[in-house]
Amino acid sequence: MRLLLVEDDLAIQDFLKRALIEAGYQVDVASNAKTGEAIALEGIHDAFIVDLGLPDLDGLDLIARCRAQGSSAPVLILSARRSVDERVRGLEQGGDDYLTKPFALAELLARLRNLLRRSLPAPRESSKIQTADLELDLIRHEARRADHLLQLTPHEFSLLEYLCRNAGRVVTRTMILDHVWRMRIDPATNVVDVHIYRLRSKVDRQTLRPLIHTIRGVGYVLRNA
């Protein structure tokens, strides 16, 4: 997958490019709207990542211009602004996404994946998810570890499901709150951590190999370490 990153801050450009290449993408960069537009109109990219605070043109105007000239690739918008105004909302409804700075790389990668998945044909939804000896039945909402049924609350199940769907990838607390509780809040306390601990106490009993891991400073990952 080929991405175009339009970002004027060179330090951000640098680490994003590296992270995206590490995640398996091909990345082209532009430091201003003019160059960005020129490259975008080549039509060879699968998605754009656009910072709104560009020196020569507002990122939203750049997107509008590209769209007007026939570009249809999905856009992930990066912005320091907190509030979402109507124009951004309009883009979100049009299938794009919006991420405020500072963001966790894990979140950017997750949203990017989402964007690209939407442009692909929808895969057949399976009714079971399996990671190592952990099995989730999505229809009956049952989770089994080594065939042993786990007693989970509905939210615990949703949390486990989210971790399993992102098996091997780190998810941040913000992402967990967004997907499992469907809220965009920023708690200062450890509310999410406590949920993870409870889940972990049920899923990773001492006798088994732990699946749920804490990555300090980032979040959690479910994997067979």
Next chain:
Amino acid sequence: MAFAVGTAVAFFIVYGFVAKGVRGHIDAWLAGEAEVLARVSADTPRDSVYDRIVEEVAELATQEMPKELNSRGQQLNSVFFLQVNPNNSDPLWVGGGSKERFIEAIRNANLVPGVPQSIHIAGEKAPYRVVLRDQSLGSRVYLGISDRGARHTLHQLTRRFFAVWAGVAVFGFLISYVSARRTLLRIERITETASHIGSEDMSERLPEPANSDEISRLARTFNHMLDRIQSSVNQLRAVTDAVAHDLKSPVTSIRGTLETALLQNDEDKLRDSIGQAIEGLDGVSQVLNTTLDLAEAEAGALKLDRQPIDLSDAVMQLIDLYQPAMAERHHVLTADIAEHVMVDADATLINRTISNLLENELVHLRTPSKIRISLYSQDGSAELVVQDNGPGFPPDIGARAFERFVKGKHSPGHGLGLAFVDAVVQSHGGRIRISDRPEGGAVISVSLPLSLAQPAYAAEMQS
């Protein structure tokens, strides 16, 4: 200026009336006297004493008018009497001046009997007002009076009026000038004071005289405005101080952690340090974001994406989220949530508000406590009440709890939470109150207007 013009106009009107009156009076006198003289002339037999009798009567008549003299000693009210006989014998003449000129002028003027007219006499500056009376015997009687008298009177009137008018105009001008100057001086003083009230010295105020005229009110209003500005500036200083403090501490510890990381050889410890630093940065980010949100909310610039929201649902979700954290600290959380309490609100902001209230409880209750959350609708409002049996609000807080960075000396956190809640609730048209429970503990009550969709929803649920 307008005053002067108005007075002048009034004068001209008055002048017109006076002139008319004066002339009218003269004409009436003329007509009356002419009548009298004509009768005398008709009644008196035309013998040798006829002339003398008529002359005497005419003399008496002429003396009826006041013998005014002008500055040059000339008699002003000159009256003449002329009787012309049909046989053109010597006309009878009583009056000053040469009768030939008068006769000449009268002959040239075609007088209508009974109607006083003005005639110019050669050699006389002012015209004469003359009336003619025809007599049965064919003789004509003329009575005339110089207009000099009337003119003199009117001129006197005009001169005197003008003097008064000039005096009044000058006086009026002086008064308005002095008054305007005084006002301008007072305004000048205000302007001067305003210009050197800088941000260094905000303590200066304008003098406030006790009267209630517009300038005094302006001074008072201005002083109030200065009070408010000073209060804002003080608040801003407090905020920047607090933000600096709240950011400097975590930044210091982050820096320290990363510096320590540089010394690490053990990879696990290294990762740990770096992770810790990232968490610290997230905390800094949060202070920044909340401060910005708060600033936006207070400036009234919060953008609300209002939708009908099931507040009961939102509260339940958040209780569910916070429950484990509460249990971890051995708090007992009870909930009494009415069903389907609907409000028109921005979902994200409401979630953050409820989250803030619960965070507040977590952060402030140091020992295991009981927390109770209730939600119900009453009188068109959704009432959300969070109460606990903890230490309650510190006594030094009171109503200032909603100001930024106000927090008890010993309470953790940055003190922005309640300020944010207050701002969000108010921009939704709601209200928040805090108090202490009589049996000990804090109570926070949030009121929000119920959604207009509520009745429809309730009806829907019933059917």
